[in-house]
Amino acid sequence: MDPGREQGPATEGPLAEQLHRGETLLWTGEPDPSVLFTRADAFLVPFSLFWFGFIAFWIHGVVSSGAPMGLVAFGGVFALIGLYMLVGRFFVKRWTKRRTRYAVTDQRALALTGATEVSDADLQQASVSVRCGRDRRHVTVTVGGGGAWSPAALYANTGMDFFGWQGQPAFGLYDVADVEGLTRALKTAREH
Template sequence: MIDPRALASDELRPGERLLWVGQSDAARLFGGRDAFLVPFSLLWGGFAISWEVGVLTSGAPWFFALFGSVFALIGLHLIVGRFFVKRHRKRTEAFAVTDKRAFITNGRSSRETDVRRMDRSITWTRGRTHCSVEWGGSGGGLFSGGGVQHVYANTGMDGLFGPRPMAFFDVADGTAMVQALDDAAGR
């Protein structure tokens, strides 16, 4: 595990003050978007793997085996690989709110947004135990301004179809995060 406070402190700019630091809950691997993705991944993967087994056992030309292996690998990523990606991100990324911006960092790269701009579209999601916030397009869907990257946000497939959205997902300390964002926006 990482130390989110140390990781965020390394990203501070001169004169910037840290208001809140947190992480995604790495134990939360399933979200609302998985209600569609899990059945779809099982159908895709099941078909692709059965195709591949059929081709390999029937002695079909090598091209069919190669063609099917691409779809089988995609199916395996949809079924299990994306959860490994998602858990890795949740364990290695830190979220931070300063008096000027909100940012996500993993020590090698970061994404940020100006929290003082009120013209940005912000989507809040509060559950019984966790809170999420997305900046930019609405997280609602492909045609609602969010784009494909928002459809796959927080699934382990985000980043495949464009830049990953600026978002703090599955934060257990949602009350403190919201308070820090409110404090930063009011300055």
């Protein structure tokens, strides 16, 4: 472990390796992989159904008219995109959540996905938004970002996050079941 990083029994593991000297770990947790839908899905699911239905109708028309196979293959690409939007993104979202760990320190919020992908947000400088799910059993925390209507914010936590590459990416701790622990750690960090 780097000598400039915090060590100790309460801060062992991959997230501990990300701590700066003097930084105190307040909370660790993970997203709930069973939570698949977000508010954005109120738009994305109907749009995905429309997209896939339109492309299926288009491909049927192209095939039945005897058009060249190149045109069918072109439609096939759009059908695969539609299939991903309709079903595939939920598998990707669940897989990503199972590989993600979160932490809140007295200075930052961190997200570790897999063994190497780390993102963080300064809790002292950025705006923090806390939103409880409808069931009040999960909480989503977003820090900074380009606003609620930015592409990064609209596609965040949908399995289509790559569409939000324009602008400043949104940082979030999504669908956390430990509502009380996370909100208490955020309050402590913001008062620090």
